[in-house]
Amino acid sequence: MLNSIEFFVSEAWTGFKRSGIMSFVAVGTVIVSLTIFGVFLMGVVNIGSIIGTISSNVQVSAYVNRSLEKYEADSIVSRISMLRGVANVKYISRTDAWKRFKEEYGGKMSLEDVVSDNPLPDTFIVEVQIPELVPSVARQISGMPVISEVRYSGKLIEQVESLASAVRIGGLILVCMLSVATLLIVINTIRLTVIAREKDIAIMKLVGATNSFIKWPFIIEGIMIGLIGSMFSFAILKSSYDLVVFQVSQALPFLPLISDQRHLLAVYLIVGCVGVFLGMMGGYISVSKSLKEFS
Amino acid sequence: MIQIIGVSKVYPNGFEALSNVDIHIGKEEFIFIVGPSGSGKTTLMKLLYREELPTSGQVIIDKLNVAELKPYQVPYLRRNMGVVFQDFKLLPRRTVWENISFAMQVVGRPRSAIRRHVSLALELVGLQKKADSFPADLSGGEQQRACIARAIVNNPPLLIADEPTGNLDPTTSWEIINLLDKINKRKTTVIVTTHNKNIVDIMRKRVVALESGRIIRDEQLGVYGSAK
Numbered sequence: 001m002l003n004s005i006e007f008f009v010s011e012a013w014t015g016f017k018r019s020g021i022m023s024f025v026a027v028g029t030v031i032v033s034l035t036i037f038g039v040f041l042m043g044v045v046n047i048g049s050i051i052g053t054i055s056s057n058v059q060v061s062a063y064v065n066r067s068l069e070k071y072e073a074d075s076i077v078s079r080i081s082m083l084r085g086v087a088n089v090k091y092i093s094r095t096d097a098w099k100r101f102k103e104e105y106g107g108k109m110s111l112e113d114v115v116s117d118n119p120l121p122d123t124f125i126v127e128v129q130i131p132e133l134v135p136s137v138a139r140q141i142s143g144m145p146v147i148s149e150v151r152y153s154g155k156l157i158e159q160v161e162s163l164a165s166a167v168r169i170g171g172l173i174l175v176c177m178l179s180v181a182t183l184l185i186v187i188n189t190i191r192l193t194v195i196a197r198e199k200d201i202a203i204m205k206l207v208g209a210t211n212s213f214i215k216w217p218f219i220i221e222g223i224m225i226g227l228i229g230s231m232f233s234f235a236i237l238k239s240s241y242d243l244v245v246f247q248v249s250q251a252l253p254f255l256p257l258i259s260d261q262r263h264l265l266a267v268y269l270i271v272g273c274v275g276v277f278l279g280m281m282g283g284y285i286s287v288s289k290s291l292k293e294f295s
Numbered sequence: 296m297i298q299i300i301g302v303s304k305v306y307p308n309g310f311e312a313l314s315n316v317d318i319h320i321g322k323e324e325f326i327f328i329v330g331p332s333g334s335g336k337t338t339l340m341k342l343l344y345r346e347e348l349p350t351s352g353q354v355i356i357d358k359l360n361v362a363e364l365k366p367y368q369v370p371y372l373r374r375n376m377g378v379v380f381q382d383f384k385l386l387p388r389r390t391v392w393e394n395i396s397f398a399m400q401v402v403g404r405p406r407s408a409i410r411r412h413v414s415l416a417l418e419l420v421g422l423q424k425k426a427d428s429f430p431a432d433l434s435g436g437e438q439q440r441a442c443i444a445r446a447i448v449n450n451p452p453l454l455i456a457d458e459p460t461g462n463l464d465p466t467t468s469w470e471i472i473n474l475l476d477k478i479n480k481r482k483t484t485v486i487v488t489t490h491n492k493n494i495v496d497i498m499r500k501r502v503v504a505l506e507s508g509r510i511i512r513d514e515q516l517g518v519y520g521s522a523k
Contacts, residue, residue: 007400200386206344207449208374209401210367 011217015193026189030229033178038237040171053256064122065148085133090125186282194290218287226279230272302352312338314508325479328488330505336488376453377446381461385430392426416444436467492519
């Protein structure tokens with residue numbers, strides 16, 4: 001058995017070397033496809049994480065139509081805190097809000113020239129733990145007395161999510177097309193080996209080699225193509241992703257890209273497995289087709 | 296050992312290569328199949344190692360009906376026979392040793408057995424000194440001996456030689472025939488197709504003569520043509 005494996009691998013390696021340029025083309029195609037596949041996977045994973053971050057920071061702002069006394073504000077804060085899913089409630093009086101607003105933008109112009117009176121309402125900032133509960137929390141707050149308006153960033157989440165699903169579908173189509181192209185090129189490459197080996201195959205059959213025995217070297221040759229392609233595309237993906245994460249962390253520090261290598265391990269593993277699988281299938285299909293033609 | 300019963304073979308293009316052929320071959324026999332080119336000798340051999348299927352009739356080897364074998368069973372049939380060709384069919388990029396060990400590797404024999412049996416086969420055909428040569432560096436006779444070594448290395452009970460001397464000069468042809476005779480004496484059934492009259496007449500073995508796909512003669516201690 002061990003003997004046979006050694007035989008398969010050395011036959012596969014000879015075939016790989018003998019196909020020369022075509023082997024390089026096949027490996028190159030695998031690299032390109034897997035790299036694009038990897039980029040797509042990284043995109044999906046990161047959009048997921050961005051959605052997660054945005055959703056977990058959802059705030060509901062509730063505005064009040066008049067100035068509240070301290071005790072009124074406190075009672076509303078405690079009522080809101082009792083709602084399901086609410087993590088934290090903060091009360092900002094209109095005076096505080098105005099003061100903050102002026103601190104932030106006041107330097108540029110004198111706001112009193114434009115608006116004579118403080119236009120801001122009293123506001124409750126509500127943090128909701130579970131994104132799905134945001135709409136119901138908002139509805140219940142808006143039903144409370146003195147609350148005039150409730151706002152939350154639900155639209156943004158929906159938009160990001162629809163973008164994410166568009167990326168997923170588009171990427172999936174792209175990946176499928178690339179997989180088919182890669183498969184065809186691997187099939188063609190290994191076919192060259194099969195043709196170069198026609199005589200060997202005929203003799204193998206003559207001396208009583210089983211079809212499955214004849215197939216193995218070609219399947220292994222396919223796996224070699226897939227494996228070498230996977231390793232290169234892993235190197236490309238890893239180095240370029242690390243570079244992107246570094247650049248983004250400098251330029252857009254608020255964008256929560258995944259930098260933990262453990263989370264990316266799954267991506268790299270999937271890319272590697274897909275590469276090996278494509279190579280293996282290519283080898284198998286190619287040699288099975290040829291064996292049928294010969295006999 | 297081999298029963299060929301009422302076998303006909305018509306190729307898809309309509310050519311009838313064999314017509315109602317009956318031959319029974321016993322264990323450890325040495326038999327010549329003779330006849331001019333196109334008389335159906337090679338087709339008959341192909342039926343034996345199931346390269347072709349009979350159009351009608353039966354080919355039975357060791358109680359196995361060859362035509363009824365499932366494709367996955369064919370390799371196991373072939374492991375019980377060695378085949379030798381006029382054009383040797385050696386792999387050019389492998390040495391003599393590798394060509395012979397290849398036949399054992401592909402049936403999954405262990406390395407120690409391969410080493411022992413390849414040595415024995417090389418010794419039997421007298422090619423020990425050429426083990427590391429490539430086929431292109433060998434004479435025709437040496438190539439045919441390498442081919443015979445490959446055919447017998449797995450110790451099959453049956454050896455089929457299709458025109459083994461077709462490409463060889465008379466002296467070398469005799470060497471090959473004597474080698475086949477030697478293998479036959481080691482209790483291997485040997486079937487040889489040939490149109491070498493000289494050899495057949497001197498060997499005086501069983502001779503089956505084919506003409507246009509029909510058996511015209513089947514005699515023990517026979518000669519190539521009817522004595523004139």
